[in-house]
Amino acid sequence: MDTGDQKQCICAEDLYRGIYTVLDCYLASSYGIPCVAQAILTSGTYTDPILSQEATNLGLKLSNLRDLDDGALLERIQYDDDRRAFSELVRRHQAVVYRSCYRILGNREDARDASQEAFLRAYRKLDTFQGRSAFKTWMLRLAMNVSLNQRSRRELPRTSIDSAESISGLETPEAELMKSEAASQLHEALQIVQPNHRAAVVLRDLEGLTYRETAESLGIAEGTAKSWVHRGRGQLKELLT
Known part of the structure; x- marks a missing residue:
């Protein structure tokens, strides 16, 4: 794995962990209880999460949730308060949310912050989602609002995209x-x-x-x-x- 690939993996892992650190703080302050989803770790890619031993002990086995569509996951959250279902929604949509924020904001740190804020808003506002559009579309609306508001608040540096995020399998140097x-x-x-x-x-x-x-x-x-x-x-x- 080259340096560029390592940067991409680190970014994905940090984003996924960061989302649940933020959610944990929100849940703890709102309900006085920790969010067990904080224990979820990833292997460093957008599509292949693994579980820590702590998460496994808590019964957070997400594999059976991957067969459910977004609508079914949202029902589990709404009717069963199943936070594992929200974990799956984050895993499923974190890549497109992060990419979109990054392309608006221009750098990794701001994109990571915006992505975390967007998912936190989604968690807070899930009861307002009426299903008139796809969850992905609704999620991107939150991400765009956060990113555009963040950009309007300050002048952001114009940084170049890392080549590793756009290159794979090309024939020659x-x-x-x-x-x-x-x-x-x-x-x-x-x-x-x-x-x-x-x-x-x-x-x-x-x-x-x-x-x-x-x-x-x-x-x-x-x-x-x-x-x-x-x-x-x-x-x-x-x-x-």
């Missing part, structure tokens, strides 16, 4: 270098694009959401989403040519 440079240029250009337009481009073009899902994630009309994406693409084209 020359090809890897070209891909790395292109990713870096795109990331830096995104930081210049008007924030709302940037968010629309991130969701539509980089995360692959439909225009409808993009609109729902940003809390705007579908026509407005199309307009923001069009303007964002235009700004990027000017910056990259």
Whole structure:
């Protein structure tokens, strides 16, 4: 594993642990009890979590939850207060939330903080989720709100994206270098694009959401989403040519 891959793994693990550290503090202050989900650890990837011995002893075996869709997990949380189900929702959606925050904010630390805040808000507001959109779409809306608000509060540095996050399996070092440079240029250009337009481009073009899902994630009309994406693409084209 090269240095870049190690950075990505560390980031994923820190994010997952951090989310549950924050949730633990919230639950302890609200209910006077610890959140057992804090004991959950990951192997360092977005898709292959493992459990610590402490978590196993507490019965937090998540494998059976992976077969459930988001709706079923939300029902378990709502009716059974099953925090293991929320653990699975975090595991399932942490990557897209983190990537989206990172592309808006421009650096790992701010993206990690924004991701943790977004998941904490989701936990607090689960009773307001009515299922009119996909949970992923609702989650991204929270993440975009946090990221855009955080960015508006202060001027953030424009940092280059780490090549390891965008490169895998390229044939030659020359090809890897070209891909790395292109990713870096795109990331830096995104930081210049008007924030709302940037968010629309991130969701539509980089995360692959439909225009409808993009609109729902940003809390705007579908026509407005199309307009923001069009303007964002235009700004990027000017910056990259």
